[in-house]
Amino acid sequence: MRSPQQARAQASAITSGKTAPAAEPSATSQLRTLFDRPRLSPGxxxxxxxxxxxxxxxxxxxITELAERVGVSQPSVTRFASAVGFSGYPALRERLQSIALGTRAGGPPEENQGNELQAAVDAEMENLENLRRDLADPDRVIAVGRALSRSAPLTVLGLRISVSLAEYFAYAARRIHPDVRLVTVGGSVAYDxxxxxxxxxGTWVLAxxxxxxxxxxxxxxxxARRAGLRVALITDLALGPVADEADVTFATGTGSRLVFDSYAAPGVMCAALLQAMTDADPERTQARLEKYERVADQHEFFLKD
Known part of the structure; x- marks a missing residue:
């Protein structure tokens, strides 16, 4: 039996040259694909x-009208939207409207999508649009950024495929925070x-x-939770075992059109939290950045552009 990644490898194979556009799938077909999640509850x-x-x-x-029509609660509709890959019901409804109109939300008609690489970019643009809507109220990001800034040390955890995002965040955070500890190995090493x-x-972990x-x-x-640390989590879905354990979850979509996922929206979410950390203690930020620039110039870390 093929794994999901094997199936994606075959479906996303890149072909050279222009090909004739495939017939647009029906709305029903698009919805069945969108909702094809094995762990959906009966509701x-x-x-x-x-x-x-x-x-x-x-x-x-x-959301109120839909909940009444189906006979479920409003939170159930919100959890459903998250379970099928959206940041909330407004993002899901926008996607439903785009399917009903035969177009992608904020993008070109389906028949003009182009090749698989272009379709992958379109999907990431949709993830970024969803994140943009989520950031319309920045209060939660600001609050968590302040908390991460105050935590000394601040631990950043990313294992397996998540290592690259954790390394990016930790690298940048060290420019503005005096004690950032990066954990990229699990098991007893992570526990220690x-x-x-x-x-x-330390009071917080960013995972x-x-x-x-x-x-x-x-x-x-x-x-981490048992040790008394609070956990802020950046992940792809608001529901799931890891999200259930976190104190704060930032759910951002990942690009899944190609064999390996792409992380445009999680990367922007990292940058947003880093910005909130810099704003939380501007004097410390300025002092540390100036010190780093002096060291970088002294040792010629970077090429002269």
Missing amino acids: QRRIAQYLIDHLTEAALLS ALLQSREAG FSMPRHARETLTAVRV
């Missing part, structure tokens, strides 16, 4: 079926690092969990 499957059967009408309903961070006075979600990330987050 969530009922919501999905209602949307498939009543797309034109449902695309215009408020987390316990030592708490003993040294990354990208698909496929590593079991050892869940274990490490639980260890």
Whole structure:
């Protein structure tokens, strides 16, 4: 039996040259693909079926109206939207409206998508649009940025595929924070690092969990919580075992059109939290950046552009 990644490798194969556009899939087909998630609860499957059967009408309903039509609670609709890959019901409704109109939200008609690489970029643009809507109210980002700034040491956790995002964040955070500890190995190594961070006075961990979600990330987050550390999580879905353990979750979509995921939206989310950290203590930020520039010039770290 093929793994999901093997299936994606075949489906996203790049062909050279222009090809004739494929026939646009029907709205029903698009919805079935969108809702094809193996772990949907019976209530969530009922919501999905209602949307498939009543797309034109449902695309215009408020969350309250949809919940009443299906016979579920409003939080159930919100959890359903997260379970099928959206930041919330408004983002899902916009996608439903774009399918009903035969266009992608904020993008060109389906028949003008181009090749697989262009389709992958289109999907990432949609992830960024969803993130932009989420950041309309920046208060939560500002609050978490302040908390991360005050945590000394600050631990950044990213295992397996999530290592690259954790390394990026830790590299930048060290320019503005006096004690950033990066954990990229699971098991007892992660346990030791987390316990030592708490003993040294740390209060927060910033964790990354990208698909496929590593079991050892869940274990490490639980260890952090038991040690008395609070956890801010950047991941792709607001629901799931790791999100359930976190104190704060920032759910940002990942690009999944190609064999390996791409992380445009999580990268911007990292930059937003870093900005919030710099704003939390501007005097410390300025002093540390100036000191780093002097060292960089002295040792000629960088090429002269």
